[in-house]
Amino acid sequence: MIDLSTYISSTNGKAFAVLGLGRSGLTAACALAKSGAKVWAWDDNPAGRKKAEEADLELVDLNSCDWNAVQTLVMSPGIPLTHPSPHPVASSAIQNGVEIICEVELLYRAVRNATFIGITGTNGKSTTTSLIAHILTSAGRSVAVGGNLGTPALELPQLDRTGIYVLEMSSYQLDLLSSLAFDVALFMNISPDHLDRHGDIDGYIKAKKHIFERQTKNDTAIIGMDDDYSRGVFDAINQTGTVRTIPISGSTRLAEGIFVAEGLLIDDAFASQMDIADLSSIERLPGNHNHQNAAAAFAACRSVGLTNEEIITGMKSFPGLAHRQELAKVKNGIRYINDSKATNADAAARALSSYDNIYWIAGGRAKEGGIESLSPYYPRIRKAYLIGESADAFAKQIGNALSYEICGTLDVAVTKAANDAAQSTETDPVVLLSPACASWDQYRSFELRGDHFKECVEKISHQPVKEIAS
Template sequence: MIPVTGYDGQRVAVLGLGRSGLSAGRALRAGGAHVLAWDDNPEARDMAAEEGFEIKDLSRDGAFDDIACLIVSPGIPHLYPQPNKAVANALQAGVPVDNDIGLFFASLGGADWAVHDVAPRVVAVTGSNGKSTTSALIHHVLHEAGKDVQLAGNIGRGVLDIDPPGDGGVVVLELSSYQTELARALTPDVAVFTNLSPDHLDRHAGLGGYFAAKRRLFAEGGPDRAVIGIDEPEGLFMAGQLATAPGDDRVIRISVERKLAGPGWSVFARKGFLSEYRKGKQQGAIDLRDIKGLPGQHNHQNACAAYAACRSLGLSPKVIERAFHSFAGLPHRSQVIAEKDGVTFVNDSKATNVDSALKALNAFANIRWICGGLQKEGGLAGLEPGLRNVLKAYVIGRDAAQFALQLTGTEAETCTTMQTAVARAMADAQPGETVLLAPAAASFDQYDNFEKRGEDFIAQVRARL
């Protein structure tokens, strides 16, 4: 645990008692704070009460008298589309609002770090797609290199649940826009921006607000090194803002769309080959084509980002390449779950938006595509470049028929349930084809989360093998 400093003897409120909220409450208490907790869910309140936290309805008038700070869990809106009543009360009372990420950065380190020969470092990864795989890949490479490394944040453990890092230790954090937007302290040593595509637009009042939330990690975080994907205008703009000159190697630009030249530091992948250039000279290269845990261009982008982050931490290209080959990938992200009679079955349930689904469609050929669910804003037009790889779509979800109508020019069958979709796709599949779950939609119309959806796909496939 990382005890939270700065609130010894003070009353601190925690709103939202899921994993991050309870973790924050425990860390605050370990640092000497008196914690008041609230969640709209009575069961969550009961669990917090059993741990000894004082339960207080923070939505009531006067709830923030004599409270030093409000800690808000990621899923609770603080501004758009409208602030939660408790957050509004805190702001009206002039009470600072923070989250567990802000507490982590404000509390990490201290006098005890003076004994370290090599100070611990934090690598923080954000972006629209690929941040989980990139974070896990960085963690894997560092672990395989024998480093003391921990993975936390939006993946793995809560940031305040980890152990205080030891001499030369590295903490790898995956951070969502919900987390970067609110954190009052953001001070990573290495910050990574994978890419940007429309997502969570209601929460951030549009694409500009969404990008601004991501940008805070770099503009306010002031990392020693920034790894920036520049295949979208926003990333290209931010790299230009952070660099003080063309040769400023504090910014490492990455791309999977073009070769990067110039006097700076860059990492790019073309036709399955990763290349690193610095000061106009090639420093390293990796053939990514046979690395099973990193299929497709989207994973090559993840590889570029992870490679750049690990190089900035001093690892050699050969050490990174060896670790890439032993990376198994993450569940529900281009996860090959079975191969039989020449048919490959791939679970990419994490492809919850059009951009991530398009990347999955472009990673495979001859696809029997299982898609559908709770559709997000913007429609499905962005999928068109990947539909050339689709033999037939098998559409699930409560609105499967309406979803199928948008797949113009692609044969689509309305299946509604995962069971029916898997059965029909497997019956149609021929050797050399891929049955791919890449929904291009959220899961909440039928499942609690994308993990449950992916698990159902896996279960339905394995039941028929």
């Protein structure tokens, strides 16, 4: 847990109010208290307040507290700051001139001498964050990775000036920063998401652009160029002239950028059109979206001093991220890919664009629009296996455009897909779980759904696949 005592000693002795006592909020409250701060903890949910009591934290109803006695409000990112309407506690803090921050801001205030790399965007954040951290670690650097990905910021180890924090940043977290300046800031891509919390797409982009605030010419802004919104962000940041900008792409050649063309990673930012690596040989980074992730990771790692060789060595040993196009098994020439994290059609499109001869398992609790947008990928799909409450609706959307079978449950779908793939004469068949749906109709989380897929695959792999249906 991060020691905040040096930072606390510089404050005026007022209380730190902590609103929201989930994992990150409770960690923040405990870290503050352990470091000698006066902490007022509150959660609108009784279960959260019970956790605070068990941690010996002082409970104070922030809906009716004395704001004159409060130094800072540390608010969990999941609590609305602006849209659809501010939480009443946030409104009171603003009215009383009390700053509102999240725990990532506290991390920065405690360890300002470390290097901070921040990654945001709609898709690819987690993979890019993990890839950067893996490359840096494999090169022998002192690294801590977390933020929106897994470990709360204040649970990370305390690094010195040689250390590097690699932090996935959500739009909610970025709204709650006030002094953190990222040494390297990555803006991957944008597609409409979380609009209920940001009002509209412009509000969403504005929140994401906070990642570049307070950067100077000594810092680096790395920006994806594979969607119109992000190209607009690049133009806006580049025109300020206050920070070094590096454009990246997974599919398009760029002047003075890092990009992938015909599977080759090319550096035109730190060198002149230098071929760096053939990404087609890296199993865990398939598809244009992962090529963009690789370009982003290369730009970030070069920006903090790694060599080309160190970066490529790290990429080649990257194990991938669970449930995100995770290679679960190769058996009898069939690849089994766990992409359970694909909970909407946009995410499933990324997987479908990465393979040929696909035996596609899809379904669950559908998002708006279902799978209508995925029809351009149907030529890659040999058959679809539909599960969950969306199965009938997806069957109607597919119509006669694609061979499909309603399977109901994942175990049935895996068995049938494996059998069909084994009997095919195609090259490199792939059984792909990329549901384009939430998991909540049959599983508590996409992680449990992905784990069940891998369990089903393990059972199949104990015998030749062609014997499954016999």
